Amino acid sequence: MLTHIRIASAKPAPKPYNLADADGLFVTVQTNGSKLWRFRYRFVGRQKTLHLGQWPSVSLADARTRRDEARRNVAAGLDPAQLKKKARDVAKIAAANTFRAIAEEWYRKCEDEALAPITLRKIRWLLDIAYPTLATMPVTDITPPDCIAALRKLEGAGRRESARRMRSVLGRVFRYAIHTGRLKDNPAGDLRGAIAAPIVTHIAAITKAEEAGALMRRIEHYTGHAITVIALQVSPHVFVRPGELRRWAWEEINWEQAYWDIPEEKMKRRIPLRVPLSRQVQAKILQLWEITGGGKYLFPSFRSALRPMSENTINAALRALGYAQDEMTAHGFRSMADSLLNETGLFNPDAIERQLAHQDKNSVRRIYMRAEFWAERVRMMQFWSDYLEQLCDDLPPVRSSAAAQGTRPTFGPGPSSMAHLAHD
Known part of the structure; x- marks a missing residue:
């Protein structure tokens, strides 16, 4: 079995070579000196190799933990390589479905629908305020508390009506994500009462x-x-x-x-x-x-x-x-x-x-x-x-x-x- 000292002392050679651990785990020493963890297993009669990461970012203990998890998946009839690919695909989709990405897509839809310029300007202003809090988050990860954190910026500044409008804009972005199949539930759907109600001010007018x-x-x-x-x-x-x-x-x-x-x-x-x-x-x-x-x-x-x-x-x-x-x-x-x-x-x-x-x-x-x-x-x-x-x-x-x-x-x-x- 491998030890930390043996891995650290392994030197590169003209060709890549392997250092075996146990139960299919080994580290490959590349010609440039990098060391890559791999796990060899059989699935449905075929021998396959799963990449587990690079040493020392992935330590010996971590590599063994990942190997053991992969072995459990094989025993359960699941292909670790396919599971890894699926997780990678999900991560890519999540990265493409950040709040900013979907909000900008929805905003372009609003432009195509020829909303009034003043309405578009208000939406853009509210989105720009929400972005520092929500922009990089995948919509599937956003929770009601995350939405409230964005709304608090306006509420804390005394702009209650603007906070109410932002809640509406957030809800419309999330509804668009639901309609396009990228979200199941609207995290801004149950925020009524979560922020202070706007103070009603009537438009000044002469009525006598x-x-x-x-x-x-x-x-x-x-x-x-x-x-x-x-x-x-x-x-x-x-x-x-x-x-x-x-x-x-x-x-x-x-x-x-x-x-x-x-x-x-x-x-x-x-x-x-x-x-x-x-x-x-x-x-x-x-x-x-x-x-x-x-x-x-x-x-x-x-x-x-x-x-x-x-x-x-x-x-x-x-x-x-x-x-x-x-x-x-x-x-x-x-x-x-x-x-x-x-x-x-x-x-x-x-x-x-x-x-x-x-x-x-x-x-x-x-x-x-x-x-x-x-x-x-x-x-x-x-x-x-x-x-x-x-x-x-x-x-x-x-x-x-x-x-x-x-x-x-x-x-x-x-x-x-x-x-x-x-x-x-």
Whole structure:
């Protein structure tokens, strides 16, 4: 049997030679002096050799332990060489299925699905925060505590809402791994309550008619860049999300039927929205055409006509009007319309929800909400613009109008004569 001294003192020769131990174990001394452990055995009538590692990284005692394990496998009808190959293949798969590898694959899928750029940026930001903790770990090795360790980075910084969103992103990555056959269970699936709940903060908005009237009067007298002025004036009338307004493209306007078609890739919920254009909005659009009609966007950036207006432009204008961030925001026009339109009682709440592009949490109700309520929304949007005008003029609230009785707004001769320009 071999000893440590005998192995250490073995010198290389012109040809490799073996030093036998016992029960099929031996060490091969290579011509370069390296010494490799091997185990010779018979399996299904064939003589085979299993490589056990290099001395001294694998000591004599370790080599004997590995030999004994291999002998037990042979006795159990298992081929040690095949078991080793399978373990190596599993390790390779695990290395290729790290959290980063699968997350990046899932992210490319999100890009292919044309998620909104702002959504992709948020996902990338959250993944970059999670990577130091999870990136190199095989997804099959990740446990709920590992996920919590990544979430704690945001929670500890007081960013509870971001931690909640990261939990969602982690869950989506793991679900993708499950769907592609690389994971069985979602380690982020049962983390609800594991981190502190976000502190709910409502979007600052004016929701009382008198205050809305005061706001509209201030907007009417706002002075600034012409594009900003019109953007601020149009915002309360169409009450879309600020990102949708600033990326409004001329090609999205239907001049003949007076509506704005917002494609799904620009919408938060990935559901396209059609916005009826009231007579007041039509007038502003015709006014804006003289300024930006030759470009891509209704409200282009001041620096480049190829880019949309900055996301902070409307909020900056509201600050200039004297409204603090906790009083009114560009997004607040949506809450203002939601509250005041529902207060009138003149319109189906589902029509209001559809125009706001909200998605109901109830799956059955979502199916019902697919109904467009188009005719009612056309009347509602004209009513809303008339109402805002009357609030601006400090008149009593509107209780009925031609819009509510069924009159549909139209651009008239102006747009039809301009329609060919918009598509040249």
